[in-house]
Amino acid sequence: MLADALRSRPAGLDEALALIDGLDDALVHGLARIDEDRAAALESFAAAFTGSPLAGRVSDSIGKVVAGTVTDDHVAVLAGARSALTGAVHDALLAGLDEALGRVREPWAAPAGPAHSGQVLAGGRSWLRELAIAGWRGVDHELANGGAQVVSALLADPAGRRLAVLLDGFSAELRCAAPVATLDRVPVRRWADLWSRAVLLSQETFPAHEAAPADGRFLLLGVDLHEHPTVFRAQAHGLLESPGGGVRLVRTSVAAAKVDTISGPSAWRMLSAFPVFRAALAGQRVVELSGMPLTPGGDLLWDESRAAVGEPADPFAAARVRLGGVSAPAVAPLDRHPAAIAEPVLLEGYTAGEGSFDLGGVTLAVDSDRLPEAGPLTPALVAASTACLGLLRWDGGRWAVQPLAVQATVRKKPVTVHTADWALGPTEAKAAKAEATAGTAVEVLRERAGRLLRR
Amino acid sequence: MTSESDAYERRSAAPVIAPVRPRKLAKVPFVELSEGRLQGVVSSGSDVERVYVSSITAGDHGLSCNTNNNRPCGGLSGGTRACNHLRALAEAAVAQYGLDRVARYLRVTLPDGAGDLWSGLHTTTAPNRAAEVFSGFLRHLAYLEVPPTADPLPELQWFPAAGAVR
Ligand SMILES: [Zn+2]
Numbered sequence: 001m002l003a004d005a006l007r008s009r010p011a012g013l014d015e016a017l018a019l020i021d022g023l024d025d026a027l028v029h030g031l032a033r034i035d036e037d038r039a040a041a042l043e044s045f046a047a048a049f050t051g052s053p054l055a056g057r058v059s060d061s062i063g064k065v066v067a068g069t070v071t072d073d074h075v076a077v078l079a080g081a082r083s084a085l086t087g088a089v090h091d092a093l094l095a096g097l098d099e100a101l102g103r104v105r106e107p108w109a110a111p112a113g114p115a116h117s118g119q120v121l122a123g124g125r126s127w128l129r130e131l132a133i134a135g136w137r138g139v140d141h142e143l144a145n146g147g148a149q150v151v152s153a154l155l156a157d158p159a160g161r162r163l164a165v166l167l168d169g170f171s172a173e174l175r176c177a178a179p180v181a182t183l184d185r186v187p188v189r190r191w192a193d194l195w196s197r198a199v200l201l202s203q204e205t206f207p208a209h210e211a212a213p214a215d216g217r218f219l220l221l222g223v224d225l226h227e228h229p230t231v232f233r234a235q236a237h238g239l240l241e242s243p244g245g246g247v248r249l250v251r252t253s254v255a256a257a258k259v260d261t262i263s264g265p266s267a268w269r270m271l272s273a274f275p276v277f278r279a280a281l282a283g284q285r286v287v288e289l290s291g292m293p294l295t296p297g298g299d300l301l302w303d304e305s306r307a308a309v310g311e312p313a314d315p316f317a318a319a320r321v322r323l324g325g326v327s328a329p330a331v332a333p334l335d336r337h338p339a340a341i342a343e344p345v346l347l348e349g350y351t352a353g354e355g356s357f358d359l360g361g362v363t364l365a366v367d368s369d370r371l372p373e374a375g376p377l378t379p380a381l382v383a384a385s386t387a388c389l390g391l392l393r394w395d396g397g398r399w400a401v402q403p404l405a406v407q408a409t410v411r412k413k414p415v416t417v418h419t420a421d422w423a424l425g426p427t428e429a430k431a432a433k434a435e436a437t438a439g440t441a442v443e444v445l446r447e448r449a450g451r452l453l454r455r
Numbered sequence: 456m457t458s459e460s461d462a463y464e465r466r467s468a469a470p471v472i473a474p475v476r477p478r479k480l481a482k483v484p485f486v487e488l489s490e491g492r493l494q495g496v497v498s499s500g501s502d503v504e505r506v507y508v509s510s511i512t513a514g515d516h517g518l519s520c521n522t523n524n525n526r527p528c529g530g531l532s533g534g535t536r537a538c539n540h541l542r543a544l545a546e547a548a549v550a551q552y553g554l555d556r557v558a559r560y561l562r563v564t565l566p567d568g569a570g571d572l573w574s575g576l577h578t579t580t581a582p583n584r585a586a587e588v589f590s591g592f593l594r595h596l597a598y599l600e601v602p603p604t605a606d607p608l609p610e611l612q613w614f615p616a617a618g619a620v621r
Contacts, residue, residue: 021465141490152594155601166610173471175489187469190613197610225616226608229472230598233611255608257601260475261551263617273603299607335609339467342612369470372616396466402615438477448484449596451503 002345003361005100006392006399010092016085017397019045023082024192030135031070039066045081054081075129079199082192087336093394094341098328101345106248108330110296112207120153120160124167124202128195136180136191144178147171155257163201165255169228170194193339200334209332211293211301217241217310218252218287218300219318220280221344222389222404223420225372229260232267232374234420236281237344237391237404239322240289240300248327249344252277252292252300259445264373265426266439276304281420286310298329315389315405315418319346342391347401352383357401365400367393375419376428377403384408467613474617475551483547485592488560493548494588496523497540507540508585508592513561517581523589535578545572 022041026034034042046062049055054077061077064070098105127146134143151168154160173191177183200206219239226233233255240250254277256270271278280287288308293301323346331340347364350357357364368379370393382388385406393400405418426432463469484506486495494510499522507528509520520528520540530538537545548557549572558565563575 017465145490148594158602158604158606161604161606162608162610165608169610169614176472185463187466187471188464190467190469190471193467194610194613226611226614227616228614231608231611231614232616233608235611251607252605253607254603254605255611256603257598259595259598261478261480263474264477266477267616271603295607297607301607302605332609337467340609340612369468369618370615371618373474373618374616395468396462434477437479441477441480444480444484445596445599449599452593453596453600 001100003359005096006359006364007362008096010096013089013092016089019048020082020085020089020192021189023078024188026135027132027192027195028136028186028188030133030138031065032068032133033135034066042066048085049081052084054084070129070133072125072129075125075132075199076203078132079196082196083200083334083337086193086338087333089338090331090336090341093338094331094343097341097343097392101343102325103249103343104325104327106327106330108296108333110209110330110332113210114208118157120150120157121163121202121204123150123153124163124198128199128202131174131195136174136186136188139174139178139180141175141178144171144174147174163198165228165231166194166198166201168230170198172229193337197337206334209296211295213291214240214294214300215243215290215292216288218250218280218289218307219313219315219322220284220287221315221319221323222391222418223281223375223423224342224370224391224402224404225374225419226255227263227267227372227374230257232256232258232262232270234268234271234277234281234423236277236420237342239318239326240294241322246327247322248298249329250294250298250300252302254302261441262445264438265375265422265431265435266442267374268423268425269439269442271423274302274304276307276309277302278423280307280309282423283309283312284315284418286313296330297332297335314416316346316387316407316416319344319389338394341394342402344389344404345392345401346387346389348387350388352385354383355379357388365398367400367402370402372419374422376421376426376431377406377417377419381406381408381410381415381417384410468615473552473556476553478547478550483543485595486544486548486551487591487595488548488552488557489591492584493544493557493561494584494591495544495547496589496592497543506589506592508588509538509540509544510581510584510588511541511545511561511576511578512581515579515581516561516563516576517579519581519583519585521583521585523585525583525585527583533580535580537573537578542573548572 026038046059049058058081061074154164221237224235235253254274258270292306385408387407389405390401390403491513492510497507499505520531565575
């Protein structure tokens with residue numbers, strides 16, 4: 001069943017991706033330089049919306065852009081239309097996967113709450129418009145730096161954090177790649193993704209959604225780690241057993257601001273404000289939740305005061321018993337994107353090869369780029385594994401599994417390794433020594449900040 | 456179908472920034488390749504309240520070194536022979552980014568088998584950029600004071616944690 005879903009390509013997938021590529025290619029050279037080929041691709045993009053509620057605005061905006069006028073409004077329509085297409089791709093892929101896994105997806109029913117406001121967003125929009133006009137190939141040091149002021153202002157406001165973290169990661173890549181004119185290869189899909197998500201998030205009308213308090217037991221399945229130069233985040237995937245008896249997939253995460261020289265296992269030090277969270281992850285312990293806010297998209301907004309650590313509970317055992325037929329959270333309409341799919345699965349009975357698992361009937365790639373230095377899981381352990389808890393992801397035209405934990409045989413002994421085993425510091429002597437040395441970076445920078453920032 | 460040749464171009468998670476290597480920060484707390492310069496902050500050997508702000512421009516390899524209070528560095532004194540601060544800066548940059556990446560950014564052609572940057576640098580003098588580099592350092596430090604968050608931050612799916620250089 002799963003093999004069929006991983007092998008099949010939903011109808012219309014390639015056509016939808018080709019339309020997305022047409023817009024993305026226009027962003028490489030910039031909306032100020034639309035040649036005949038790129039104009040034709042943009043017109044096909046617009047034509048795809050014929051008969052949809054977006055049709056009029058998309059064709060009008062594309063017409064204006066091709067004629068040489070690019071306003072904030074046109075940019076917003078392009079990003080919105082692109083997200084409708086990535087949303088459709090997401091839905092087709094996820095529906096096939098849900099069916100194969102017997103996963104019951106909750107429908108989205110949350111009303112849109114009040115949205116964000118302010119001058120800061122206008123600053124973000126104007127930088128994003130300049131980027132689109134210049135195109136990635138036109139990004140020089142000055143344009144790449146243009147997002148810095150917006151990021152500083154957004155970071156000062158908790159409601160601006162989501163956009164701040166995105167813009168900061170995106171602009172760091174542009175700064176690193178500038179001048180892009182001389183770059184060998186441009187990450188076309190990636191930058192168009194980041195750009196269009198940022199455009200949507202900088203609209204005053206981007207919806208916020210209310211969270212509701214949840215009680216129950218959180219059983220950990222696995223932990224995914226995220227990072228760019230100025231953020232480190234641990235995101236736990238798990239099962240929420242409600243007092244009423246229901247079981248559903250949820251996520252919960254904590255993120256800290258950092259700098260590029262803090263990376264690897266010592267990045268966990270930046271999450272020192274969350275001892276309960278880290279202890280639960282490091283020891284694979286049950287967490288008893290009392291009134292922890294849960295969003296309609298299945299994210300528990302972690303609050304240390306609403307969590308109590310309980311007994312250790314083996315994630316593999318939890319997955320074997322509870323993961324089949326579990327109910328899965330709805331996806332917020334504007335978060336639907338193939339690259340945002342990260343579905344927890346338990347894989348067993350496969351043959352592990354070099355960088356892939358043979359599931360019988362399909363070879364599933366292992367996403368080794370997502371085995372973080374901050375944890376003990378290595379490609380060698382994955383290759384020696386007999387069971388794997390991981391996230392199914394779709395990127396670059398195919399499915400892959402990102403391992404979060406494996407059961408393996410090392411020197412004839414069974415071992416179980418999880419990405420967050422080092423949440424309280426490395427448990428292995430050599431790594432612990434390296435962490436102690438690297439960790440002094442955190443102390444040095446804190447001391448400097450104390451001396452220089454409060455003058 | 457996505458072909459092998461354009462796989463990088465059509466990947467949402469295509470890697471762009473190579474992870475930096477860990478290094479000791481006490482002597483050179485801040486290094487960056489930015490705005491066409493290798494620039495950073497070097498601690499003073501004698502005074503904890505003072506730092507030197509040093510930079511090397513890409514292409515013409517213009518040197519600049521001043522204190523954070525904008526006094527010129529006595530070791531460089533407007534010349535083209537690198538002071539100890541510039542040497543420490545270059546050493547830290549190589550430790551953090553690797554020699555190849557620093558050389559490429561500064562547009563340095565290294566002689567075969569060169570172990571350090573200086574053998575390929577033909578230095579000139581450059582205008583003082585201490586004020587902007589130092590404010591960049593303060594912005595850098597300010598990240599350590601930003602409160603942590605439990606916001607779900609959906610866009611972080613595009614940013615996997617740095618993999619080990621195994
Ligand atoms: Zn000097």
